[in-house]
Amino acid sequence: MTHSVAQIPVATALRRLEELPLDWGVQQVALAEAAGRVLAESLQADRDFPPFHRVAMDGIAVSAAALAEGRREFRVVGIQGAGEPPLRLGDSHEAVEVMTGAVLPEGAAAVIPVEELARERATVRLTSGGVPKPGQNVHVAGSDARAGDLLLQPGLVLHGPALAVAASIGAGRLTVRRRPRLALLATGSELVGVDELPAPYQIRVSNLTALRGSLDLHGYAPAWSGRVGDNRVELGRLLSTLLEGHDVLVLSGGVSRGRYDHVPGLLAELGCHILFHGVRQRPGRPLLAATGPRGQLVLALPGNPVTTVICLHRYLLPLLQQREGRPSAARRVRLATALRWGRPLALFLGARLESAATGLPLAWPLPTGGSGDFAPLAASDGFLELEEGRPGWEAGEEATFWPWMPR
Secondary structure, three states, X not given: OOOOOOOXXXXXXXXXXXXXXXXXXXXXXXXXXXXXXXXXXXXEOOOOEOOOOEEOXXXXXEEHHHHHXXXXXXXXXXXXXXXXXXXXXXXXXXXXXXXXXXXXXXXXXXXXXXXXXXXXXXXXXXXXXXXXXXXXXXXXXXXXXXXXXXEEOOXXXXXXXXXXXXXXXXXXXXXXXXXXXXXXXXXXXXXXXXXXXXXXXXXXXXHHHHHHXXXXXXXXXXXXXXXXXXXXXXXXXXXXXXXXXXXXXXXEOOOOOOOOOOHHHHHHHOXXXXXXXXXXXXXXXXXXXXXXXXXXXXXXXXXXXXXXXXXHHHHHHHHHHHHHOOOOXXXXXXXXXXXXXXXXXXXXXXXEEEOOOOOOOEEEEOOOOOOOOOHHHHHOOEEEEEOOOOOEEOOOOEEEEEEOOOO
């Protein structure tokens, strides 16, 4: 199978990815594992909320008759703690000492806070000049929601408050958007393990760490990751296995035009359809995307470290987030300094953000020594995306910024 090697604009590459019919369905997860996931079901109240008239402040509960009489002194006949069955008030002379969160005693109409009371043995007396009113400091049953009311809708990213709502209705398992089963593969015979001592002509494999860490931070933990040398047969066997067992395959290296860049040809031989191979951008011109025989997504990143991590954050992570229903991480910034360019390529450039007194944050570009010089990226907050066809940009111009960390 042959494929085009013509370089296309960034916008065209993104459009081809966005047009893919990628849908990984839904799955059920335990409530304790649902943080950050996207809800794929509606959740209704299983009962009224609150389910009882709830005491909203520590103090004493008194009857409506006592309020009507303007009574200011009471005899305490019991203590109502949270989680205990309700006590009952008798005549208007009686009061029940109540705790925040407790059920309102039967016959009670209001709660007078402890700060407004003085107590002597079993007698309490109001010390403030205020006049207690019916319903005071009482969280009325069903005032938040009624049984059957819709509480959470599909598409919600599950944060702490939403998880608390799910817990309150007994939803121990939640249906969420399924995330793809993802594999990472770094190629190159020059690569050795992080714990190994490299020979002078070898390097430790850092791209896997960068890719895995970035994916983990955004909630897409890879199911498999590993490395392989430039042996074509071995690489072909491994690609076939990974395509069989995963929804998304991310490759690093082996995608350029050299003799040992076997990835494009092997993908074609394995029945993959090449979406594009070559994008008008710096870094990352040899970027390749393909679909597998069963609709798997393959993103083959150039092996230079700067290119690898930038292309992951610009192409794969936004696509995964969009398909899951999560908002884009992109934000608008202002350039803190002028930039000269003048090449027919889009430019991705690491940058550090600085808060501005007003308006958008300022982005300070951090040029590197090339796509293999990844140390400056460690001091950056993310990278700028600057469109092709411009001779440069002036200080103060707006630009798109992609952060390393999830928002």
